[in-house]
């Protein structure tokens with residue numbers, strides 16, 4: 499399978515590195531386009547794959563084409579490539595808000611489309627991706643693309659109605675988690691811990707807690723209760739977090755994120 503990326507910024511770079519490291523696809527089977535000479539130089543030297551000057555070159559080469567530009571450039575890119583797309587090719591999107599209907603109207607009703615939502619932890623092969631397809635994509639093709647995407651983390655097929663929800667819970671949520679880590683570290687610094695050490699302690703606690711949720715199968719509330727000793731330190735922190743509306747802040751933030759995605 500030959501894989502192409504249109505645009506090679508943060509997400510594309512992370513995804514390409516993961517795919518190459520998995521060995522599922524060789525460097526000769528991959529291509530990415532970029533507008534600037536500087537980015538094309540990075541594609542050749544850092545990623546070791548072909549760098550295309552035009553987006554049409556990517557479509558002419560690849561079986562699976564990822565549209566990895568910002569949502570506001572989708573329309574422009576689609577009008578550039580639409581006449582070159584063949585019936586057997588699969589177009590994979592990674593932008594919020596661009597529905598299968600919106601995409602089909604612009605790419606053409608004959609085009610196979612997989613709509614996904616990845617996240618930046620793909621950079622460390624711990625990504626989480628939601629994906630759905632239009633009716634022209636076979637289950638086998640979806641499975642093949644899913645396996646490729648599992649090179650940089652986990653991937654799950656969801657109904658299209660949940661893709662906007664995926665933006666809130668995993669596409670954008672790394673930003674909220676980084677804010678949480680930064681805030682915990684700020685508190686540790688305020689109490690005298692050197693900053694680099696504070697980030698390590700805070701980040702490792704988040705990593706370990708996430709692993710506990712995934713690996714023990716226990717309810718997050720039960721895991722929280724296991725930390726809270728009666729009359730102890732943790733329940734004091736929990737009391738203040740509840741008083742300051744932490745859960746509500748996270749829920750409202752995530753709902754605003756999902757709403758924005760639906761409007762895009």
Ligand SMILES: NC(=O)C1=CN([C@@H]2O[C@H](COP(=O)(O)OP(=O)(O)OC[C@H]3O[C@@H](n4cnc5c(N)ncnc54)[C@H](O)[C@@H]3O)[C@@H](O)[C@H]2O)C=CC1
Nearest residue numbers: 505506507508509566567568569571592593594616617618
């Ligand atoms: N950054 C994130 O956390 C996530 C981003 N996404 C989505 O991934 C997509 C890419 O986002 P990032 O990688 O963060 O953006 P980015 O800005 O790092 O990369 C986009 C790249 O596309 C290039 N580009 C712009 N117009 C182009 C054109 N006409 N032809 C070829 N290349 C062009 C830009 O020069 C840039 O290098 C967006 O649709 C975004 O919504 C999805 C999930 C997470």
Ligand SMILES: O=C(O)[C@@H]1CCC=N1
Nearest residue numbers: 593594617665669670
């Ligand atoms: O902020 C954004 O619009 C993109 C989509 C998900 C994460 N970043």
